[in-house]
Amino acid sequence: MLVTAFAANKTPPPSPTTTVNHPETRQIHLKPINRRRILTSLAATITPFFAPRLEVNYEESNLVTATFLPSADARGLFQMPPPRLSNRYFLVRAGESEYESMGIINTNPVAKTSMDNGLSKIGKIQTVKAALKLKEMGACDNNCWIWPSITQRAYQAAEIIAAINVVNRSNVVPEYSFLDARGLGAYEGRPLQSVSEIYASDVVSQNVKPPPISDGTPNESVADVFVRVTQLMSILETQYSEDTVIIVSPDSDNLTILQAGLVGLDLRRHSELYFEPGEVRYFDPSSIPKYKQPASALYKCLNPPSCT
Structure with missing residues (x-):
């Protein structure tokens, strides 16, 4: 559950709450889960990871700017033929x-x-x-x-x-x-x-x-x-x-x-x-031998294995 702290002398929120005694002079009110608030928080958390790459000109700026890389740039996609296999x-x-x-x-x-x-x-x-x-x-x-x-x-x-x-x-x-x-x-x-x-x-x-x-x-x-x-x-x-x-x-x-x-x-x-x-x-x-262009005109492929 989401936990929000309120001063004891303030009016608690209108929604039904459960009051828990705190050893100090403050009380903690447990609020019911708000689905919209959770989704909003998640969106705010993961959005930067899908943001486009930011190009920074360090010669013109003294600011240190965070650069977010799309996952494809960071890891790469599997290609055929692969440069290597992990398994x-x-x-x-x-x-x-x-x-x-x-x-x-x-x-x-x-x-x-x-x-x-x-x-x-x-x-x-x-x-x-x-x-x-x-x-x-x-x-x-x-x-x-x-x-x-x-x-x-x-x-x-x-x-x-x-x-x-x-x-x-x-x-x-x-x-x-x-x-x-x-x-x-x-x-x-x-x-x-x-x-x-x-x-x-x-x-x-x-x-x-x-x-x-x-x-x-x-x-x-x-x-x-x-x-x-x-x-x-x-x-x-x-x-x-x-x-x-x-x-x-x-x-x-x-x-x-x-x-x-x-x-x-x-x-x-x-x-x-x-x-x-x-x-x-x-x-x-x-x-298997590597692909070689045959002498006949039957196969003509300059970019194997993707050929037409």
Whole structure:
């Protein structure tokens, strides 16, 4: 509660108060919390931190003036490719899902928690192998954090990885949107082989979207997914330092676009980094050659990974 002191010989405020005896000749009246006063105080407190940077000419002024820097100037924003990473990363694609076992594309986020989006029998075996591979690589020897998509198959994969690598469940952090499977629009429900058509479009431009559909399935370009995974990395690099993070994705595209961005590879070439169901990959920037301009006119990118 807010505390305001009043002299004993003055009239207390009109609002209901509780009087507390004070050892001296003064009394303290406790006033009820005034919501408007609190908000005003908070606004006055935090406003300076959002003020524009003040330019001071010290040659013309003898005054010492405080300069407030925006948070972005003080800390900087995460960029792709990053100059360095604070953590080490393992990239894991969840095992085969029930839909994938039927050879059907399913990327509608409405169904992402459905049991049909869970691991198939083969998918469970693939995920156990992935978990054992992580154990062999020593991914969680010195503690680790597991960041899976909330998509059913990815979260099931994360639980298997946590169990085999003896990771506390509190270290499994479900991710609700940044790691959703890439929305493939009108390709929803079509055979898995149709993905090759989408990759052919990706080669033309990172901004090409699959045709839209009216059932709520997003139609995302490579650039759209790139924004999501960049935001994810920004969170991870801010939240952790000198830690190990295992990223579990329901599909390959999240991981290939992320990896291409981290090493500065032309995003149109992301499909060359394709992840098989249950594949584990330790992210090592030196494991992929740096981008080189090809002799053909197929790729022309002067500012990888952002290319058109």
